[in-house]
Amino acid sequence: MQPWQxxxxxxxxxxxxxxxxxxxxxxxxxxxxxxxxxxxxxERFGALVEQALAGGLQSWRETPQGWLALxxxxxxxxxxxxxxxxxxxxxxxxxxxLLRDGLASGLDCGLAPIQRVFAYLIFEHxxxxxxxxxAVELFRQLLDEADADERAxxxxxxxxxxxxxxxxxxxxxxxxxxxxxxxxxxxxxxxxLREPGSRF
Numbered sequence: 001m002q003p004w005q006x007x008x009x010x011x012x013x014x015x016x017x018x019x020x021x022x023x024x025x026x027x028x029x030x031x032x033x034x035x036x037x038x039x040x041x042x043e044r045f046g047a048l049v050e051q052a053l054a055g056g057l058q059s060w061r062e063t064p065q066g067w068l069a070l071x072x073x074x075x076x077x078x079x080x081x082x083x084x085x086x087x088x089x090x091x092x093x094x095x096x097x098l099l100r101d102g103l104a105s106g107l108d109c110g111l112a113p114i115q116r117v118f119a120y121l122i123f124e125h126x127x128x129x130x131x132x133x134x135a136v137e138l139f140r141q142l143l144d145e146a147d148a149d150e151r152a153x154x155x156x157x158x159x160x161x162x163x164x165x166x167x168x169x170x171x172x173x174x175x176x177x178x179x180x181x182x183x184x185x186x187x188x189x190x191x192x193l194r195e196p197g198s199r200f
Contacts, residue, residue, distance in 0.1 A: 002065065002066065003060075004060055004065060004066050004068075004069030004070070005065075006044075007045055007048070007069050007072060007073070008065060008068070008069055008072075010044065010045075011026070011029070011030075011072060011076075011118070012026060012114070012115065013025055013026055016112075018149075018150065019112070019113055019114040019146075019150050019153055019154075020149070020150055020153050022114050023114060023153055030076075033083070037080065038080045038081060038083055041077050041080045041081050042080075042081045045073065045077055046081055048073055049073050049074075049077050049078060049081060049091075051073075052070055052073035052074050052091065052094070053074065053078070053090055053091055053094070055094065057070055057073070061098060061101070061102070061107075063107075063110075064102075064107045064108070064109075064110030064111050065110075065111070067098070067102050067107045067119075068107075068111055068115055068118065068119060070098065071095055071098060071099060071102075071118065071119055071122060072118055073091070074091030074092070074094050074095035074098065074122075075091055075092065075095045075118075075121065075122050075125065076118060076121075077091075078090055078091045084180055085180065086180060086181055086182075088180070089125075089177070089181075092122070092125060092126070095122045096122060096123070096126060096131070099119055099120075099122045099123065102119065103119075108120075113142055113145065113146065113150070113154070116138075116142060117139075117142070117157055120135055120138040120139055120142070120161075121135075123135035123138065124139075124160070124161050124164045124165075125164075126168075127168060127172065127173045127174060127177075128168070129165070129168050129169055129172070132161075132164060132165040132168045132169070133165065135161045135164070135165065136158070136161045136162055136165050138161075139154070139157050139158040139161040140158055142154045142157065142158070143155055143157075143158050160200075163197075163200075164200065167198075170192075171188075171189060171192070174200070175189035175190075175192055175193050175198070176193060176198065176199040176200065
């Protein structure tokens with residue numbers, strides 16, 4: 001077994017179904033906020049996260065699956081393990097160039113569409129409009145390629161990408177991160193944060 005396989009099995013499930021089946025089964029893990037899930041991520045994969053954050057595990061980037069697992073270690077798991085602390089975003093600086101390099105060499109094309117979502121989310125998480133624009137392009141491509149019975153799922157991912165893009169276009173940053181990162185919010189940002197759906 002490859003060293004990254006336990007992480008991918010935990011993240012996507014060991015039994016591969018359709019994109020909609022995988023998303024339905026794993027949605028709470030991916031997008032829910034449960035202390036038990038965060039603790040499990042820390043216990044099972046915390047050491048790997050620390051290695052990835054320190055610049056290790058570079059051999060993983062040589063295959064699509066290993067590359068994806070390394071991206072998840074840098075982007076998704078810190079947001080769970082270090083939730084509501086500045087370290088939640090500490091892998092972003094390594095994840096973005098890793099994603100760029102993988103896209104340039106076509107590694108994403110070796111992944112299932114539902115797996116590609118968790119590569120492209122790295123640009124969606126960026127506080128940089130050009131990367132947000134690229135995220136929207138990538139999610140639109142996923143939707144364009146989706147089978148008819150999967151289009152609703154991938155349309156929802158595109159919608160979230162567009163919403164993130166709009167926030168960055170308006171503020172240049174995600175206001176909901178301000179308190180965590182010790183940034184002062186403007187009056188406009190404070191008003192925005194009182195609106196429903198303003199915190200991703």
